[in-house]
Amino acid sequence: MWNKFDIETMIEPGCVKRTPKHSRWCDYETKGDEYKLAIFGNSYTKNHHKMFVQECKNRAYNITMDSERGCEPLAATPSDHPCVKKLSEFVEFIESAKPDYAFIFTRFFAVADPFKDKDNQDMEHDRTYIEMKSQLNKFLPNIKKKLYILDSFPRANAGYISHVASDLKNEKSIEEISKSLLRPDGYERGRLRHAALVKECGEKCELIDYLPLLWNNATSTYQYFDKRGFSYFTSPNHLSAHGIELVRPIYTKICASLK
Template identity: 55%
Template sequence: MLLSESKNFRWFFKLLNISITILVITLFSINFILTRGDVPQETVYTSNTPNLTRLDGVLPNMTYDDADRLNAYWTQTDLNGLIEPGCMNRTNGKVWCDFEEKGNDFKIAIFGNSLTFNHHKMFLQECRHRAYNVTMYSECGCEPLAALPDEDHCKRHLLDFVDFLESVKPDYAFIFTRFFATGSPFENNNTDLETDSTYKEMINQIHQFTPHIKKKLYILDAFPRTNSQYTLEVAKDLKNGRKLEEIYREIVQVDTYKLARFRTESIVKKCGSKCELIDYEPLLFNQTANRFEFFDSKGFLYFTGANHLSAHGMELVRPIFSELCNKLS
C-alpha cells in the first residue's frame, strides 16, 4: 500500500470499540438489505404511555406478511435501529458514554455486552425521568461477570467493568448481558458451585462491583437463544400452516442457558439485598403449553437473527422497566 493510502486509513484504527461495532453493524445491515430486497418503512404509533412512541410499529390489523417484512427489517437494522442519540464520550481511552438527563433523583449505570446497547433506547424512555445522568458501557461479546478461559480480551474487560463502576459510582446499576461464559458446562459434571471456577469468578466480580454502587445492582437473568438460521422463516411458516409445535421447537436453542441461570440466581441470592434479578422468562415461557414462545400469534418476532431483542421484544419487556424505574427510591 502506498504511504498516502496508509494515511487515509489511519482514522479507522483510532475509532473507539463502540464506533467500530456500530460501523460493522451498519455495513452488515446494508449488505443484508441489498441481498434481501426491499426494506419496509418503519411504522410508529403512540402507545397508552403519555408522550411515548412505540418502537415496533406493530398494529392490531397487521398480517403474517407484515410480520415477515418487519421481522426482516428488525434483523436488517438490529442494534443500529435502536440507537438513542446524545450519548457523550467524556473519558479518553474508554468506551463508555453519558446521557445527561432532566431527572433529579439518581445517577444510573447500564453495562454489559451488546445487549446493553440493544436495550439502552427503551431503558432511557422508561427511566430517564428519574435520572440526572445515565452512563452506558457496552462491550460487544464480553460479559461483566465471567470470561471464557481462551478469551483474553474478555478477561481484560472484567477489570474494565470494575473500573467503569468505580469511576461512575452510580446510585443504581443494571447489567444487560447475553450469556456466554456464565453458561459454561461444569467441569467433570461437578455442580458444586463452591468449586466451580466460573461461579467463583462471578462472585469475585460482584464483590468488586457492589462497593461502587450506592443502592442496588439489577442483573438480567439468562434466557435461551434463538435458532438464528430459522427466525426469518417463522411468519412464512405460520402463513403456510406449519404446525405450531414444530415452529416452537425449531426456533429455540435451549443449550446451556439453565447453567447460566443457576449461577446467576445463586450469586444474586448470595449478594443479598444489594442485588436483584430481572427475569424475562415469565414473559417468554408459556407454562400451560410448557414451551418458550419467541414470537406472537401473528409471527412478529421478539428477537433478531443476531439474538438481540427486536423492537417488538422491547415492547414485550418494557412494562418491567416502567414499573421498576417508577418504584426506585
C-alpha cells in the same frame, strides 16, 4: 427491517463520551434529579439502552453506559483473552461511575460455561462462579443501592427466524415452530450461577427474568414470536424492536419504583 439494521435502528442520540481512554463509555444527561444509573454489559446493553433511557430518564439525572461486544461483566472464558481483559475495565467503569443503581444487560456466554464435572454443580469449587463472585464483590462497594442482573434465557435459532411467519401462515403448529426456534445452549447453567450469586448478595442484588413473558401455557414451551409471526429476536440474537416492547413494562415498573 429488524434483522437488516438490528441495533442501529434503536440508538438513543446524545450519549456524550466520558473519556478518550474508553471509547464505549458515555453519559446521558437526563431530565430527572434523583438518581445516577449505570447500564453495562455486552451488546445487549446497546440493544436495550434506548428503551431504558426512555423509561428511566424522568427519575435519573445521569445514565452512564458501557456496552462491550461479546464480553460479560461477571465472567470470561479463560481462553477468551479480550474478554478476560475487559473484566477489570468493567470494574473500572463502575468505580468511575459510582451509580445509585446499576443494571447488567448480557446475553449469556461465559456465565453458562460447562461445569468441570457435569454431574457436580458445586458452586464453591466452580471456576466460573468464583470469578462471578469476585467481580460482584468489586462492583458492589461502588453501587449505592442495588445491582440488577438480566438472567440467562435460551437463544433463538438465528437461521430459523426468517421462516417463522411463513410456517405460521402454512399452519405449522405454534409448538413445532417454538421447538425449531429455540436453541438453549446450556442457558440453565447461567441461571444456576446467577441464582446462587444473588442469594449470596442478598437485598442489594436482584434478577430480571424474561422467561415468564416468553412462556406459553397452552403449548408448555417458550414462544419467541407473537400470533402474527413477528419474532422477538433478530438473527444476531438481540431483541427485535418487537421484543423490546415485550420487556419494556419490566423497566417501566423498576424505574417507577426506585427509592
